[in-house]
Structures are given as structure tokens and as C-alpha cells.
Amino acid sequence: MTGRPVCRAAAGTFLIAVILFAASRSEATPFAYLTDLGETVTIVNTVTNEVSGSASPPGASSLFGLAVNPDGNTVYAVDSNRLVHIIDFSGGTTTYDSINLGGSLSPFGLVITPDGSTLYVANANSNTVSVVDIATKGVTSIDIECDQDGTNNCSSTPSITVTPVSGAGPVYVYVGTNAGVSVINTSSQTLKENIPVTCGHDEACGPISLAASPDGKTLFISIFSQDQVLGMDISMDNVIDIIAEVGTSPEGVAVTPDGKTVYVANMNGQSVSVFEVSTCGPECTVSTVSGTVVSEPSIIAISPDGGSAYVGGSGSSLSVIDTSTNAVTATVSGLSGEIFALVISDGDSDGDGIPDSVEGSADTDGDGVKDSLDTDADGDGIPDSEEAGPDPRNPVDSDGDDIPDYKDPTTGGGGDGGNGGAGCSVSSGDTGGGAFSYLLYLVIPAVILMRRAFKKTVPVKADR
Ligand SMILES: [Ca+2]
Numbered sequence: 224m225t226g227r228p229v230c231r232a233a234a235g236t237f238l239i240a241v242i243l244f245a246a247s248r249s250e251a252t253p254f255a256y257l258t259d260l261g262e263t264v265t266i267v268n269t270v271t272n273e274v275s276g277s278a279s280p281p282g283a284s285s286l287f288g289l290a291v292n293p294d295g296n297t298v299y300a301v302d303s304n305r306l307v308h309i310i311d312f313s314g315g316t317t318t319y320d321s322i323n324l325g326g327s328l329s330p331f332g333l334v335i336t337p338d339g340s341t342l343y344v345a346n347a348n349s350n351t352v353s354v355v356d357i358a359t360k361g362v363t364s365i366d367i368e369c370d371q372d373g374t375n376n377c378s379s380t381p382s383i384t385v386t387p388v389s390g391a392g393p394v395y396v397y398v399g400t401n402a403g404v405s406v407i408n409t410s411s412q413t414l415k416e417n418i419p420v421t422c423g424h425d426e427a428c429g430p431i432s433l434a435a436s437p438d439g440k441t442l443f444i445s446i447f448s449q450d451q452v453l454g455m456d457i458s459m460d461n462v463i464d465i466i467a468e469v470g471t472s473p474e475g476v477a478v479t480p481d482g483k484t485v486y487v488a489n490m491n492g493q494s495v496s497v498f499e500v501s502t503c504g505p506e507c508t509v510s511t512v513s514g515t516v517v518s519e520p521s522i523i524a525i526s527p528d529g530g531s532a533y534v535g536g537s538g539s540s541l542s543v544i545d546t547s548t549n550a551v552t553a554t555v556s557g558l559s560g561e562i563f564a565l566v567i568s569d570g571d572s573d574g575d576g577i578p579d580s581v582e583g584s585a586d587t588d589g590d591g592v593k594d595s596l597d598t599d600a601d602g603d604g605i606p607d608s609e610e611a612g613p614d615p616r617n618p619v620d621s622d623g624d625d626i627p628d629y630k631d632p633t634t635g636g637g638g639d640g641g642n643g644g645a646g647c648s649v650s651s652g653d654t655g656g657g658a659f660s661y662l663l664y665l666v667i668p669a670v671i672l673m674r675r676a677f678k679k680t681v682p683v684k685a686d687r
Pocket residue numbers: 571572573574575576577578579582595
């Protein structure tokens with residue numbers, strides 16, 4: 224099945240620079256951004272777990288999907304006026320711009336490619352995905368050809384995600400439809416294929432939410448009506464298996480940045496399921512997060528260091544799960560309403576130059592402070608900022624054991640300290656064989672979307 228660009232929408236844009244955002248906002252902090260079908264994007268500081276401000280794009284109406292640029296400074300949101308709002312926080316001020324998608328589209332879900340160049344908008348009820356070139360503001364459209372029965376309803380509430388978010392290889396955009404999964408090849412910007420998802424008596428049971436593993440090998444698919452999560456093996460030609468029986472009515476799915484753990488928000492089950500990917504063979508061992516989560520949990524996102532899972536539902540708060548204990552340990556309150564979409568930007572919480580997504584949430588030296596907040600992660604007296612070397616996104620690993628010097632107590636502690644990790648004697652420009660590239664762990668771009676149409680109905684599980 225071959226996709227084709229079907230139209231070129233008018234890319235009318237307007238630029239309005241406004242400074243409306245007065246709340247404190249440090250570039251170093253990872254922020255969660257939320258939409259709630261209103262006219263504002265709410266901003267939550269993920270270190271303090273408090274609402275730290277909001278952004279109100281001019282002309283916005285019913286904001287839906289969200290994405291954050293890997294640079295961490297720009298947030299995009301689509302709305303019912305068919306605008307892609309561009310909210311730029313760089314330089315300590317907030318400026319707004321927008322791109323008109325044109326036509327009669329109903330933009331719903333939004334993702335950005337890992338290189339930050341392109342937005343993909345899943346449109347409701349039109350079987351199309353709009354493609355926005357951020358640099359040129361050009362808009363094109365791809366027919367995802369999921370409409371097999373002529374009713375044109377295969378994409379009533381399409382979910383969307385992109386993979387891989389780290390590593391090399393082709394980048395694909397996955398769109399969940401009522402019929403299955405549509406795959407877009409981002410290099411050719413064409414439809415690659417449609418993969419049907421069926422349940423029970425060959426009835427289509429469309430994915431309600433999608434999340435990709437950071438390495439691009441697996442797509443996790445929640446099936447609301449079946450209380451199941453499917454795993455699609457991308458590297459094995461998109462073979463789909465049932466991998467997890469989860470709580471009642473699963474919606475939002477999220478994968479930790481290390482790719483090891485999957486969290487699932489079960490709306491009618493009033494619970495969050497969790498499984499380690501290593502237990503899946505193919506069926507995974509599923510456990511339930513302890514503690515009380517928000518009412519009707521339906522969306523979920525993981526902090527860039529992997530240490531916290533944020534869960535939203537029908538109320539005006541978020542539950543925060545500590546991923547090291549899988550217990551609810553905090554609540555973000557004071558949101559403006561029911562959440563539609565949630566994304567979290569990367570940051571540098573301890574200001575040592577190494578992004579949270581690189582540092583992670585382990586506590587290497589066991590001093591009770593996780594690495595993303597510890598300026599001397601291995602406790603050897605040499606600051607992380609020195610041991611990391613010239614490229615903090617690819618920190619120096621002088622002994623080549625895949626443990627960077629700033630986390631490796633067996634290197635860098637020679638006592639000569641000095642400048643730029645001189646004790647490690649690695650030539651600059653060579654991060655050593657086996658150095659793991661964290662470069663594109665920057666953001667968790669999966670916009671986790673709800674389908675409120677299902678909300679009040681507890682589905683009947685089909686016979687299998
Ligand atoms: Ca840091």
C-alpha cells in the first residue's frame with residue numbers, strides 16, 4: 224500500500240510576540256506541559272511538582288495534542304481552529320507564532336521527530352496526517368488509507384507516536400486508528416503500510432494509545448476494550464502479540480527512557496499497571512502501582528531521568544509515581560481541568576551541564592540523591608561537570624566499560640582532579656568505543672491521548 228501526498232494546505236502564518244508568561248521558569252528544569260481542551264497550556268515544574276505557569280497562545284481554541292522540541296525551548300500545540308501554535312520559551316520570554324493547517328481538518332494528536340525538524344498531526348475523521356516542516360512552515364498531507372469500509376470514520380480519535388527517539392535507523396510515525404496502526408516513513412513522507420489490529424471474532428479493535436520504545440524496536444499498544452497491551456515488534460516486520468493483561472480499560476501507555484519499563488493508565492480500573500520488558504516472553508509479568516491515583520487515570524508520561532511517572536485523569540491533578548518503588552509519592556494539584564495531553568521536556572535539574580535524560584534517576588554513590596540531582600554522581604569528589612568532558616550529552620568513558628567516568632568510581636578518582644577530567648587521559652573528540660549515545664533521549668515525544676467518547680462506558684470484553 225503506497226501513501227501519497229494529497230494536498231498542500233495554505234501555510235498562512237502570523238507572528239505575534241507577547242510576553243505573558245511571568246512565572247518563574249528556569250531553562251534547567253524539566254517541565255511538564257498539559258492541555259485540557261481549553262485555551263492555555265499549563266506548565267508544571269517536575270522538580271517541585273508544582274504548577275509554575277501557563278501559556279496562552281493568541282487565537283487558541285480547544286487545544287488538543289502537544290509536542291515539545293528536543294531543544295527543550297519550544298512547545299507545539301494543535302487546536303480546533305486548525306492552528307499549530309508555536310510557543311517559544313527561549314531567552315526567558317514567551318513568544319507565540321502559529322501555522323494554519325488549512326482545510327476542514329480536526330487536528331487531534333501531535334508528535335515531533337527526534338531531530339526537531341518536523342511535526343506530524345493526526346487529524347480526526349479525515350484519514351489524514353498533516354506534515355509540518357518547522358523551518359519552512361510548509362504543510363503537506365498524507366492519506367493514511369485506513370478507511371476500508373467507506374464510512375470515513377477510521378480515524379475518529381487517532382493516537383500518534385514516533386520512533387525511535389534514540390539511536391540510529393529510519394524514523395517512523397505510527398498512527399492508531401479504529402482499524403489498526405498506520406505506519407508513515409518519515410524519510411519519504413509516505414504511508415508505509417496499514418497493520419490491522421483485530422480482537423475476538425476478527426473485529427477491529429483499534430489502539431487507543433501508542434508508545435514506542437526509545438530504541439525503536441517495539442511499539443506498545445493499549446486496547447481499551449480488551450484490557451490488554453499489545454506489543455508490535457518493529458524489527459520483526461511488525462508482528463503483533465498480546466503481551467500484557469492489564470487493568471480495566473487501559474488508555475495511556477508510556478515507556479521509561481531506558482526502555483526497560485512500561486506504565487499503563489487503566490481508566491475504569493482506577494489503577495496503573497506496570498511491567499518490566501525483560502519479563503515479557505512474550506507475556507509480561509504485570510503488577511499494579513500502589514497508592515491512590517487520580518480519578519479515571521488515562522494519560523501518562525515519564526520524566527526525562529526516568530524517575531517519575533506522571534498520571535492524569537478526569538480531575539485537576541496529576542499523580543506522581545516514583546518508578547524506583549512504583550508507589551504514588553506526590554500529587555500535582557491546581558491544574559485547570561481534565562487533561563487531554565501531557566508531554567515533558569528534558570532539562571538539567573542539577574545544573575551540571577549533563578541533561579537529566581543522560582544522568583538518569585539511579586543513585587550511583589548511594590547518598591540518597593539521584594544522579595540527575597547530584598553534581599558528583601559517583602561521590603569521588605570530582606564534579607560531574609568535569610568528568611563528563613567536552614560533550615555532556617556523550618560523556619567521557621575513559622575505560623570503555625559503558626559507564627561514563629562521572630558515574631564510574633573506578634575512573635577519574637586518581638586525585639589529580641584538574642581541568643576537564645584530565646585524570647582520565649582521553650583525547651577530546653573520542654568518547655571511546657561502546658560509549659552509549661544518549662543524544663536523542665532528549666524528550667519523550669509520545670503524546671498520550673484520551674478518547675473521552677469511551678469514558679463512561681465500561682466495555683464488554685470480547686470472547687477470545
Ligand atoms: Ca545534570
